[in-house]
Amino acid sequence: MEGTGKLGQGSEHNDENAPRVPVHQQVYAQLREAVLFGELAPGQAVTIQGLIERTGAGMTPIREAIRRLTSEGALEFRGNRRVVVPMLTADAIDDLIFLRETVESRLAAHAAEKITAPDITALEKIDAQVDEAITRGDVSAYLRQNFAFHAKLYAVANAPILMDVANSVWLRFGPSMRVVCGRMGTQNLPDNHKTALDALKAKDAEATANAMREDVVQGMEQIREALLDGTAFSDTID
Amino acid sequence: MEGTGKLGQGSEHNDENAPRVPVHQQVYAQLREAVLFGELAPGQAVTIQGLIERTGAGMTPIREAIRRLTSEGALEFRGNRRVVVPMLTADAIDDLIFLRETVESRLAAHAAEKITAPDITALEKIDAQVDEAITRGDVSAYLRQNFAFHAKLYAVANAPILMDVANSVWLRFGPSMRVVCGRMGTQNLPDNHKTALDALKAKDAEATANAMREDVVQGMEQIREALLDGTAFSDTID
DNA sequence: CTAATCAGAATTTGATCATATTTTTGTGGC
DNA sequence: GCCACAAAAATATGATCAAATTCTGATTAG
Numbered sequence: 001m002e003g004t005g006k007l008g009q010g011s012e013h014n015d016e017n018a019p020r021v022p023v024h025q026q027v028y029a030q031l032r033e034a035v036l037f038g039e040l041a042p043g044q045a046v047t048i049q050g051l052i053e054r055t056g057a058g059m060t061p062i063r064e065a066i067r068r069l070t071s072e073g074a075l076e077f078r079g080n081r082r083v084v085v086p087m088l089t090a091d092a093i094d095d096l097i098f099l100r101e102t103v104e105s106r107l108a109a110h111a112a113e114k115i116t117a118p119d120i121t122a123l124e125k126i127d128a129q130v131d132e133a134i135t136r137g138d139v140s141a142y143l144r145q146n147f148a149f150h151a152k153l154y155a156v157a158n159a160p161i162l163m164d165v166a167n168s169v170w171l172r173f174g175p176s177m178r179v180v181c182g183r184m185g186t187q188n189l190p191d192n193h194k195t196a197l198d199a200l201k202a203k204d205a206e207a208t209a210n211a212m213r214e215d216v217v218q219g220m221e222q223i224r225e226a227l228l229d230g231t232a233f234s235d236t237i238d
Numbered sequence: 239m240e241g242t243g244k245l246g247q248g249s250e251h252n253d254e255n256a257p258r259v260p261v262h263q264q265v266y267a268q269l270r271e272a273v274l275f276g277e278l279a280p281g282q283a284v285t286i287q288g289l290i291e292r293t294g295a296g297m298t299p300i301r302e303a304i305r306r307l308t309s310e311g312a313l314e315f316r317g318n319r320r321v322v323v324p325m326l327t328a329d330a331i332d333d334l335i336f337l338r339e340t341v342e343s344r345l346a347a348h349a350a351e352k353i354t355a356p357d358i359t360a361l362e363k364i365d366a367q368v369d370e371a372i373t374r375g376d377v378s379a380y381l382r383q384n385f386a387f388h389a390k391l392y393a394v395a396n397a398p399i400l401m402d403v404a405n406s407v408w409l410r411f412g413p414s415m416r417v418v419c420g421r422m423g424t425q426n427l428p429d430n431h432k433t434a435l436d437a438l439k440a441k442d443a444e445a446t447a448n449a450m451r452e453d454v455v456q457g458m459e460q461i462r463e464a465l466l467d468g469t470a471f472s473d474t475i476d
Numbered sequence: 477c478t479a480a481t482c483a484g485a486a487t488t489t490g491a492t493c494a495t496a497t498t499t500t501t502g503t504g505g506c
Numbered sequence: 507g508c509c510a511c512a513a514a515a516a517t518a519t520g521a522t523c524a525a526a527t528t529c530t531g532a533t534t535a536g
Binding site for chain 1: 262298301302305306308309310311329330333334336337340341344396397398399400402403406410
């Protein structure tokens with residue numbers, strides 16, 4: 001295995017005309033994925049030095065990436081100068097549920113008005129992979145494909161500001177989501193995507209919004225229950 | 239006047255036990271204010287070099303500040319390496335109105351449940367300064383005090399995630415708000431703070447939420463009208 | 477003969493890194 | 507148990523390299 005997780009587009013066959021991606025963006029993207037899909041546990045510390053070793057990048061681009069993620073709620077300034085993956089409180093999860101409900105259903109409604117046939121095909125393809133991940137019991141794949149479905153819907157909606165809010169919300173519950181799924185497996189996970197797809201095909205904005213709201217609330221309630229139980233998060237130290 | 243706008247807490251009498259504020263936070267705070275209160279016009283370019291001269295800081299902390307503000311929607315990546323103060327589109331303003339309505343009324347409801355007597359006193363004090371700014375016709379003071387009122391309410395609500403969203407929304411419409419107020423003066427500006435204060439004193443969450451919703455919608459509609467007219471923003475080149 | 481366009485040079489700006497300075501933390505001796 | 511010292515980590519600066527925009531001037535079309 002490649003192992004180190006270093007950056008850089010490898011020595012092989014550097015795409016010529018590709019507009020090269022700045023290091024700070026690569027670090028940002030990598031760290032963002034790590035948070036979004038729970039590769040970093042809630043409460044875990046994120047240090048500049050650690051990222052220098054992990055990525056091989058210099059310190060300036062790493063600082064920029066950390067600041068960005070902090071502003072987006074993916075990371076949290078903890079007092080002195082320690083940065084950690086935030087842990088969800090009960091109040092926080094309520095606010096996240098509220099935000100996902102309102103923002104995501106509005107995005108869904110927008111999407112229903114603008115969606116095209118190729119978009120629907122793409123969504124169906126992603127949803128098939130969600131199903132496959134569930135039957136396979138592959139938590140990591142489920143998280144990624146489920147997010148891909150929602151992200152595609154955001155892209156169709158074409159509302160950058162709402163999308164920013166939605167993405168920030170995902171970053172905030174991502175780590176906890178992973179912990180919960182890790183415990184419960186993929187059996188009880190929500191998948192109202194079929195209903196949403198039907199509504200999208202009919203270009204029915206309200207029905208689409210309702211389907212997504214249902215999907216969102218079901219998923220988020222599982223996190224809330226697990227969090228209130230206290231069992232799911234007992235291993236993450238403060 | 240102090241003139242240069244340089245950072246640093248001056249040579250005089252450096253507060254000993256004050257935990258000194260990192261440069262990147264100072265730059266962030268300064269730039270944030272500039273956007274929030276319209277000292278930078280929509281469409282205006284923001285360069286690293288320019289900020290180095292303006293603030294006297296090194297380039298790393300300035301980069302960090304710019305990344306943060308970009309993530310918060312106060313600035314916008316434009317193409318390859320140009321960062322500008324974003325200009326509002328008609329679609330964007332609709333989304334901002336929606337977000338302010340939903341998020342800010344929820345914050346207001348939270349605040350109504352948690353507010354204490356000293357908080358109310360503080361809010362009344364701020365609101366008095368809002369009134370004074372309006373009668374004086376001082377646009378800049380109005381913008382600052384009006385924001386202070388809402389910010390204080392957010393602080394009372396004690397819901398960090400919702401507050402982040404609200405702050406991001408303010409940063410996005412701040413520059414346009416300034417342009418609109420500059421044209422119209424302070425006469426027709428909304429001030430439903432009295433109604434909100436009455437509701438807060440009664441700890442009536444729903445009434446508080448409604449009052450704030452009213453205040454928000456009134457203010458935002460003015461921006462939308464001005465933006466759709468096209469007159470208010472004609473001087474800002476693309 | 478004027479004006480517009482394009483190529484190449486020059487200047488400006490951004491990206492990254494290496495280094496110095498300050499702060500925090502951890503450890504051992506008193 | 508507390509203070510001092512040492513090691514580690516974060517902050518901040520400036521230098522260096524690369525890329526892009528702007529500027530200039532010449533050539534050509536009208």
